[in-house]
Amino acid sequence: MYNEKVMDHFQNPRNVGEMNSPSGVGEVGNMKCGDIMKIYIKVKDDVIEDIKFLTFGCGAAIASSSVLTEMVKGKTLQEAEAITNQRVADELEGLPPAKLHCSNLAADALHNAIEDYKSRAASN
Amino acid sequence: MDKIYLDHGATTPMKEEVLEAMLPYLKGHFGNPSSIHAFGRESRKGLDEARRKVAASLGAQPEEIIFTSGGTESDNLAIQGAARALENKGRHIITSAIEHHAVLDTVMHLGKNGFDVTILPVDQYGMVDPQDLQKAITADTILVSIMTANNEIGTIQPIEELGRICRDKEVYFHTDAVQSIGHMHFQLQDQPIDMLSLSAHKFYGPKGVGALYIRKKTRLEQLVFGGGQERKLRPGTENLPGIVGLGRAIELACADIEGKKQKLIKLRDKLIDGLLEIDDVLLNGHPSQRLPGNVNVSALYVEGESLLLSLDIKGIAASSGSACTSGSLDPSHVLMAIGLDHQTAHGSLRLSLGESNTEEQVDYVVEVYKETVTRLRKMSSVFKK
Ligand SMILES: Cc1ncc(COP(=O)(O)O)c(C=O)c1O
Ligand code: FES
Numbered sequence: 296m297y298n299e300k301v302m303d304h305f306q307n308p309r310n311v312g313e314m315n316s317p318s319g320v321g322e323v324g325n326m327k328c329g330d331i332m333k334i335y336i337k338v339k340d341d342v343i344e345d346i347k348f349l350t351f352g353c354g355a356a357i358a359s360s361s362v363l364t365e366m367v368k369g370k371t372l373q374e375a376e377a378i379t380n381q382r383v384a385d386e387l388e389g390l391p392p393a394k395l396h397c398s399n400l401a402a403d404a405l406h407n408a409i410e411d412y413k414s415r416a417a418s419n
Numbered sequence: 420m421d422k423i424y425l426d427h428g429a430t431t432p433m434k435e436e437v438l439e440a441m442l443p444y445l446k447g448h449f450g451n452p453s454s455i456h457a458f459g460r461e462s463r464k465g466l467d468e469a470r471r472k473v474a475a476s477l478g479a480q481p482e483e484i485i486f487t488s489g490g491t492e493s494d495n496l497a498i499q500g501a502a503r504a505l506e507n508k509g510r511h512i513i514t515s516a517i518e519h520h521a522v523l524d525t526v527m528h529l530g531k532n533g534f535d536v537t538i539l540p541v542d543q544y545g546m547v548d549p550q551d552l553q554k555a556i557t558a559d560t561i562l563v564s565i566m567t568a569n570n571e572i573g574t575i576q577p578i579e580e581l582g583r584i585c586r587d588k589e590v591y592f593h594t595d596a597v598q599s600i601g602h603m604h605f606q607l608q609d610q611p612i613d614m615l616s617l618s619a620h621k622f623y624g625p626k627g628v629g630a631l632y633i634r635k636k637t638r639l640e641q642l643v644f645g646g647g648q649e650r651k652l653r654p655g656t657e658n659l660p661g662i663v664g665l666g667r668a669i670e671l672a673c674a675d676i677e678g679k680k681q682k683l684i685k686l687r688d689k690l691i692d693g694l695l696e697i698d699d700v701l702l703n704g705h706p707s708q709r710l711p712g713n714v715n716v717s718a719l720y721v722e723g724e725s726l727l728l729s730l731d732i733k734g735i736a737a738s739s740g741s742a743c744t745s746g747s748l749d750p751s752h753v754l755m756a757i758g759l760d761h762q763t764a765h766g767s768l769r770l771s772l773g774e775s776n777t778e779e780q781v782d783y784v785v786e787v788y789k790e791t792v793t794r795l796r797k798m799s800s801v802f803k804k
Contacts, residue, residue, distance in 0.1 A: 297728075305728060311798045322800070328742035329750075329761040330722065333800040349800035351765075353724035353743035357798065393746060 300388045301358040308357055310364035314347045319412025321404040330356055334404040338412050341372050355394035359401040362386050372409055378402055422734040423780045427712055428570050428771035429738055434623040440667035444660040452657055462659055469666025473630055476673040478606035485631045485649045486662050490597040490618030493631040494521040497593040497614040500639035501562045502529050511535045511559040515547050516756035517569050522595050544705040545574035545757050553584050560590050567596040571740055571753040571769055572704030573713025582611030591637065597621055601672030602680060602711050613637050624668030628661030683711035686772050686781055690714050693785035697792060703754065703767060712772035720802040721766040721795045729791040735784055740767040
């Protein structure tokens with residue numbers, strides 16, 4: 296059902312866990328199946344220095360979060376904002392069609408985290 | 420450790436004895452049972468013999484057994500067949516909220532085509548209340564279909580009592596016993612059951628073959644038209660190897676039911692006790708009125724598909740009612756009907772034991788389940804430490 300790369304990220308997820316004093320947090324719930332994904336970012340000089348995730352969801356959701364953290368770490372905010380769910384799915388070398396919405400979750404959570412960072416920065 | 424199969428509710432491995440019984444009909448006896456020559460007669464013998472075995476195993480008459488392509492077709496024939504035969508008498512059909520889709524969707528389809536449908540609720544354990552049935556039956560009711568035991572949570576219904584209510588009101592009672600064959604004793608001639616569905620692959624027989632018990636004098640209209648096979652109720656040249664396999668499988672399944680049941684219950688309760696020792700793991704279904712091999716638990720804060728995948732990597736095969744495994748992305752209607760919230764349904768896991776499982780396997784499964792749940796909870800966004 297899932298390819299090797301998805302299974303690798305599912306079995307050995309990168310950057311799992313909570314983050315102490317993050318610069319931004321994004322959380323999205325999946326209206327479709329009820330899953331919840333949370334992304335924490337630490338930003339310095341417009342660069343995402345660190346990123347962590349927590350996911351309550353299926354194998355594709357866990358793998359999407361994991362691969363997303365790898366794609367984003369060390370990237371500028373601008374680069375990170377350009378990441379779409381399609382790119383997450385491509386990075387995983389494909390997801391079953393019924394599971395594409397799980398990669399949405401990852402991209403959306405990241406964008407929310409960036410927005411959260413920006414609104415915090417603006418109010419400082 | 421070798422792979423551990425804990426998905427006997429989905430299907431079972433075919434027994435060697437069943438294969439042995441089928442082989443002559445796959446290799447030598449190819450005749451059409453409807454032919455009158457020697458080739459045909461040879462096949463006819465196998466067909467008749469299988470029908471006798473099914474009837475004997477269920478306490479019924481051979482004429483009351485119709486062979487079909489499986490549980491789904493049996494359910495469809497019973498429900499649509501009775502509805503069409505009786506539509507001039509009444510148009511109300513009653514079923515329960517936890518039926519298999521083969522029943523529920525068939526009834527719903529009739530509901531969209533001129534029939535009135537009542538879906539009885541179940542309690543937190545998945546039990547239908549006989550009083551609800553009593554109250555739901557009206558002068559217009561023609562058919563009640565309530566499953567003997569549920570495929571997901573294993574709850575066993577009081578079918579004698581439900582059937583008695585229908586009998587008193589002269590309403591047909593059909594039961595989907597697909598999960599129940601070999602786990603309980605039937606003596607249909609003495610039971611208030613008019614129709615009963617079964618499927619060979621759930622009791623160590625071949626896939627794609629089943630039967631419908633139809634009590635004498637029960638009115639049923641055929642759904643498929645063609646030749647005169649199966650009393651015209653199910654025309655088409657018979658799946659002889661499958662039918663012979665079904666006959667052998669039900670004979671084996673219904674021998675020493677009590678002994679096998681005690682063995683399975685012991686394993687089941689050991690597994691349940693082991694799993695429930697883990698924090699925030701809940702049992703779904705009835706604590707005692709449940710199929711001997713059925714275990715269904717929910718681990719809070721964990722999603723079922725990721726649980727299934729993780730167990731599969733460790734060689735354990737199970738199933739889940741999580742929305743993420745369902746294709747439709749809706750959680751199981753059975754888990755919703757017993758009142759679980761989405762999150763609890765999400766973490767559900769069904770482990771269905773069978774004849775080959777051992778105590779050592781149960782110990783291993785409990786250990787792996789515990790590790791897996793702990794690991795997944797560590798990455799869960801909803802886990803409250
Ligand atoms: C309760 C119940 N009814 C009906 C069916 C359908 O049976 P079959 O797969 O033989 O069509 C199943 C099996 O999935 C079942 O568990
Ligand atoms: S998170 Fe539910 S299907 Fe992927």
